[in-house]
Amino acid sequence: MSKTKKLIFKRKIIEVKNLCKQYKNLIAVNKISFYVEKNTVFGILGENGAGKTTTLEMIEGLRKPNSGSIKIFGYNALNDSSKIKEKIGVQLQSSAYYKFLTLREILLLFGSFYQTYKDPIKLLQMVGLENKANTFIEKLSGGQKQRFSIVASLVNNPELVFLDEPTTGLDPLARRNLWKLITEINNQGKTIVLTTHYLEEAETLCDRIAIMDKGSIIAINETHKLIEKAENPFKVKFLVKKISRVAFSKLVKLGEMQNIVSKQTEFELKCQNQDKLNQALKIINLLSPLQLSVSRATLEDVFIQMTGKTIENNGESEKAND
Amino acid sequence: MEKAKKQMIKLFFANIKMMARNKQALFWSFMFPLMFTVIFGFFFSGDKTNVGKVAILNNSQSQLAQQFEKTIINSKIFDKQDFNNIDDAKNALKKNEITAVFEIPKNFGEIKPDSPKELIVHYDPANISASTIILNFTNNFLTGANFNVQNVQPIFSVKEEKTSTNNFNYYDFILIGMLGMALMNSSVQGIAISITKYREDQILKRLTTTPLKTWKFILAEVFSPFDFKLMSN
Numbered sequence: 001m002s003k004t005k006k007l008i009f010k011r012k013i014i015e016v017k018n019l020c021k022q023y024k025n026l027i028a029v030n031k032i033s034f035y036v037e038k039n040t041v042f043g044i045l046g047e048n049g050a051g052k053t054t055t056l057e058m059i060e061g062l063r064k065p066n067s068g069s070i071k072i073f074g075y076n077a078l079n080d081s082s083k084i085k086e087k088i089g090v091q092l093q094s095s096a097y098y099k100f101l102t103l104r105e106i107l108l109l110f111g112s113f114y115q116t117y118k119d120p121i122k123l124l125q126m127v128g129l130e131n132k133a134n135t136f137i138e139k140l141s142g143g144q145k146q147r148f149s150i151v152a153s154l155v156n157n158p159e160l161v162f163l164d165e166p167t168t169g170l171d172p173l174a175r176r177n178l179w180k181l182i183t184e185i186n187n188q189g190k191t192i193v194l195t196t197h198y199l200e201e202a203e204t205l206c207d208r209i210a211i212m213d214k215g216s217i218i219a220i221n222e223t224h225k226l227i228e229k230a231e232n233p234f235k236v237k238f239l240v241k242k243i244s245r246v247a248f249s250k251l252v253k254l255g256e257m258q259n260i261v262s263k264q265t266e267f268e269l270k271c272q273n274q275d276k277l278n279q280a281l282k283i284i285n286l287l288s289p290l291q292l293s294v295s296r297a298t299l300e301d302v303f304i305q306m307t308g309k310t311i312e313n314n315g316e317s318e319k320a321n322d
Numbered sequence: 323m324e325k326a327k328k329q330m331i332k333l334f335f336a337n338i339k340m341m342a343r344n345k346q347a348l349f350w351s352f353m354f355p356l357m358f359t360v361i362f363g364f365f366f367s368g369d370k371t372n373v374g375k376v377a378i379l380n381n382s383q384s385q386l387a388q389q390f391e392k393t394i395i396n397s398k399i400f401d402k403q404d405f406n407n408i409d410d411a412k413n414a415l416k417k418n419e420i421t422a423v424f425e426i427p428k429n430f431g432e433i434k435p436d437s438p439k440e441l442i443v444h445y446d447p448a449n450i451s452a453s454t455i456i457l458n459f460t461n462n463f464l465t466g467a468n469f470n471v472q473n474v475q476p477i478f479s480v481k482e483e484k485t486s487t488n489n490f491n492y493y494d495f496i497l498i499g500m501l502g503m504a505l506m507n508s509s510v511q512g513i514a515i516s517i518t519k520y521r522e523d524q525i526l527k528r529l530t531t532t533p534l535k536t537w538k539f540i541l542a543e544v545f546s547p548f549d550f551k552l553m554s555n
Contacts, residue, residue, distance in 0.1 A: 060531055082533050090531035096523035100340040112332040113532040 011038045013160055013191050014059065019068035021054050021215075028054045030215040031068070036193055036208075041186050043206030043223075044195045045303070051215040052195035053093055056164055059193070060090050072160065086115060089153035093164040093195075097137050103148060104133040107155050114156035123151045127181060143174035150181060154190075161185060163194040167201060179204055203227070203299040213307050223299070230297035231305055232256055232270030234277040238284050239266045239291040247283055254280045270297070330538045337546030373452040374421040376400040377411035386431025386467055390441070393463060394424070399455065415444055421452045424460070433471070513543050 014036040021029040029051045036042040044052045057063045059070055061081040070077035072084045097106050104120045111117030124130045127147040132140065140148060146166060153161055166182065167175040175198075182205055186192050196202050202209050203223060210220040219226060227233075232255055242265060251257050255271035269284075271277040277294070284292060341347045378391050394400050403420055405411040411423040425442040443460055445453045469476055520526045529539060 062527060062530055085531065085533040088531075090528070092524055092528055092531070094524065096525060097528070098336070098340055098525065100343040101336060105336065105339070109332055109336045110532060112329055113529075113534040 012036065013038045013073060014042075014193065015069075015071040016055075016059065017069045019055065019058060019070065020066045021051075021058060021063065022066050027215050029058070029065070032210075032212075032215075032217045033068075034210050034217060034220055036191060038191050039186070039189055040207040041182070041192045041194065041205050043202040043209045044193070044212055045197070045199065045202045045206075045209050045299075046195075046212035047197055047307075050212040052197075052212055053164055055212070056162055056193065056195055060088070060162055061085065086156065087159050089156060089158035089161040091149050091153040091161070091163045091166060093168070097149075097152065099138060100136065102134045102136060103129060103140075106137070107152060110152060111155045116157065117155050118157050120155075123154060124148075126154075126184070127151045143170055143177065146170060146174070146178060147181065150178070150185075154185065158190065160191045160193070163192060165195055165197070167196070167198065175201070199298065199300040199303055209299070211303060211306060218306050219302075226302055227297055227299055229305075230301045232272050232301070233297040234271040234274065235295045235297060235301075236269045236271070236277065236280055236284065237267070237291070237293045237295075238269075238287075238289040239263075240284075240287045240289050241265065243267075243287060247287060250283055251280055254283075266291075270301070326535070326538060329534060330542050333534075333539065333542035334546050337542060341546070373399055373455050374401065375403040375419070376456070377403055377405045377414065377420050377423045378426070379405065379408050379411055379423065380426045381428040382426050382430040382432070384429065384431030384437075387426045389467075390424075390426065390431075390463060394459075397459070399459065412444060415446065418446070421445070421449060422456045431467075517543065 012035045014034075016035070017033045018031045019029055019033070020027070020031055032051075032055065034042075044055060046052050054063065058065045059072065059077060061077060061084065064078070073087060075083050077084060098109075101109065103124060107120035107123055111120070121130055121133060124133055127150070129140075129144060129148060129151070132144065137145060137148065150163065150166060153163070163182065167178050170178065179201065182192060182194070192205075194205065206223050208220070208222050209226055210217045211226075212218070219229070221229075234255075237260070248257075251267075251269055254276045255269050257267060257269050260266040260268055269280055271280055281294070376394065378394060380387055380391050395402055400421070403414075405414065405423075408423070408425055411420070411425075414420045415423050423444040425444065427438040427440070427442065429437040430439075430441060431437070441460065441464065443456060445456055447453055517526070520529075
């Protein structure tokens with residue numbers, strides 16, 4: 001019984017095969033294939049210009065692919081877009097809403113485009129904006145606008161929600177509040193596909209992640225499995241007054257040793273296994289460290305390992321590049 | 323079909339609401355055409371067809387010359403401006419300070435064989451409407467004077483019959499024109515501008531993600547500003 005339930009739970013809602021998009025000489029998306037299972041959060045991770053938004057917009061029906069196939073709820077996305085649009089909710093990257101309509105009026109208007117729609121006040125209550133129901137959108141703060149933008153994508157009570165960089169440009173607190181909201185939406189049984197260039201966000205929210213680089217998917221798996229792929233999954237960070245050459249050379253032999261940027265006596269050592277970590281800790285303890293912390297590898301480590309680069313948090317330029 | 327109608331009506335009223343709340347749109351829809359009409363109406367209203375200032379350099383003491391000068395002043399078509407000599411008057415004409423110079427030669431209008439028979443009119447041919455009025459006025463006056471001197475009664479004349487008994491002035495027809503123009507402008511340019519703005523703001527993209535059909539959106543966009551303008555007019 002439980003096995004059957006699990007199978008239903010894992011039904012594939014999106015199936016993308018060999019998707020390609022080319023703009024003149026630029027191959028924005030290069031033969032990518034992936035699937036998204038029901039009631040999961042699927043993340044597309046990549047730096048600016050990696051092809052995340054283009055991929056998402058092709059699935060949403062906003063752009064036509066040059067080749068490949070997209071199936072959503074079993075429908076062909078290119079031929080049955082109106083059936084699909086009834087069942088999906090879309091939050092675009094930096095999308096604006098009508099300037100001279102109140103939040104309630106915008107939700108009512110957008111709701112009227114669908115066969116069924118949710119009560120605007122209940123939707124606003126979800127994000128704590130019920131007291132702003134009669135306010136124009138331009139009077140909202142950045143975080144409130146983003147919350148409204150997400151809730152506006154739920155107006156038709158969709159089964160599948162697309163969120164394109166939902167937290168870009170927000171402060172850390174507002175970002176964490178949005179993470180809570182996204183988790184709540186997922187807990188309501190909705191499937192979420194989101195793009196992000198925040199590694200922490202992807203690690204926190206996503207059940208499965210596809211890492212994109214230059215239009216291709218370079219890795220795709222469940223989040224914890226991706227992290228397990230790190231070459232050096234154990235990390236130790238320490239701060240010492242000074243370090244002897246002998247101790248330093250011993251530590252270097254145990255793993256990947258590097259200075260913390262701009263700090264002479266603070267180091268990070270990444271080790272391949274528990275044994276090497278233990279040996280390293282013994283050496284570090286003899287140095288009487290002022291600070292010491294041990295942790296596991298993160299998605300960032302995997303990302304750097306796979307792409308050879310870090311992601312800079314300048315999401316505002318994403319639109320132009322993507 | 324019922325659903326389609328509902329969607330369009332919702333979008334239509336949403337557009338009307340947005341336009342009514344947009345202070346700039348209100349100004350350009352209501353106040354601007356009104357101001358435009360009032361300002362132009364103020365300058366051009368009334369029955370006067372004044373063509374501007376003219377100079378009359380009358381060197382003749384004859385009754386005809388005096389009568390001509392008097393007729394010009396009484397006609398209210400021209401405003402007389404005095405000049406001491408013909409050169410000053412011509413300079414003023416060149417600088418567009420006046421519309422025409424009537425130069426009446428010495429002894430013009432006296433019934434003598436050697437008296438001058440021509441009245442000189444200096445005008446700017448570029449100013450077509452004013453020069454036409456000035457030449458017609460002068461020719462009509464002199465034709466009348468010729469008949470008088472020859473003691474002839476004109477046989478043929480024009481009987482004016484107007485299609486309407488109302489006397490339309492500039493205000494009357496410019497107002498209607500303005501209203502029509504505003505209506506056309508808003509319907510053609512307004513939609514283009516608002517759709518471009520929607521595209522820039524990504525509202526169009528957001529709408530594309532909904533099941534709303536393009537034709538419903540376009541129809542609502544066409545009819546809402548049209549009706550709004552109709553109300554404003």
